[in-house]
Amino acid sequence: MKEVPAKIEYNNQWIVIKLGIGEDRLVLPAPISQEILFKAVADVAERKNVLLITVKTDKEVVYKILSVEKVLQVLKKLILGSCNAYRLMAYFMSPAIRGGVMIKEAAWEKGSVVVVQSGIWFVSATKQICVPVVDVAAIELTKRDVQGKPTEVVRIDHVESGEVVSSLVLCPLSTLQVLYNFLKETTKGMDMKGTELDGIDQQVAMLIYSGMDSHAIENMLNIPHKQLDSIYDKILKLGLAEVVTIRREVQLTTKGVRYISDATKSQTN
């Protein structure tokens, strides 16, 4: 058993502990005095540098652990290798596309894909990448050129800091189909019929995706402000977008008109 320094949240406070890391468990010393069996871990998530481990026994307990990157990497690898999850050996490429631009240096990595309650993890000897389920934008079975042959892969799109990032998973077709179905099931709350938006609504949505503001959208599609507003209402109601800024249109009051008139006079005198 190795011991490493770490911080853990206990009674809403971060305390420093010597975290014991064994082959199949973590040992949390006093005042927590608990052992966490990796196989009892139901969920693993990462928020910035904090590792969140959810253990389900009689009740559900979430442990928040903070440590240096090297320690967290070891923890993630050990836990993801044995926790209660859907796991398969696969090749993956993550990220493969960012914001619509192919990443030239992206390469296939041998490892595993681990699907837990809150996320999809890509794990290799050097990487542990987590795609939170709530950030998944699309899952698709598609074809990709692999060693000169068009090959079936699963593409997972997720939103990261406002950018759409695509990852690819490659494994035998039968497994791929199982993974695809499993991921679709995990993220089914996000599914839509695809008929909710009509032609112009979809164009507006694509322009928003591309980063255009209201003024640019009105000009590009040659639509009045009121029409764009009602399309925004539809998109907002469907939960496809959120309001980030409200821009106001104003007109001068009599006081304002007088002020500008006076200012103009003083400039011309």
Next chain:
Amino acid sequence: MGKILIVDDTLFMRTLLKNILFSGGHSIAGEAGDGEEAVAKYKELKPDLVTMDVVMPKMNGIEALKAIKALDPGARVVMCTAVGQEQMVKLAIKSGAKGYIVKPFQAPKVLEEVKNVLAT
């Protein structure tokens, strides 16, 4: 900043790319709606960079890319296609494309790719 020729068979995508490229300080040399027109406009306008859709009527983007490279081996062409057609990447790169963007795209990433390709 560069002078760019936009090639796409849909007015919507051409307008979108034009807006994105304008916002990045680039100027638009011209637009073309198919591969044949793209080759003709390339000869006429000599742009610094071409954004080229792949699936187009008359002459597709890969054929147009090859024709432009035959005219000017130093031509900078960024291919632009829809999700699911990424297998065209190798063919396009083999045919001389300098970059590749996948629709739908996000403005900052398009500008970054264009900047990188213009720097080559």
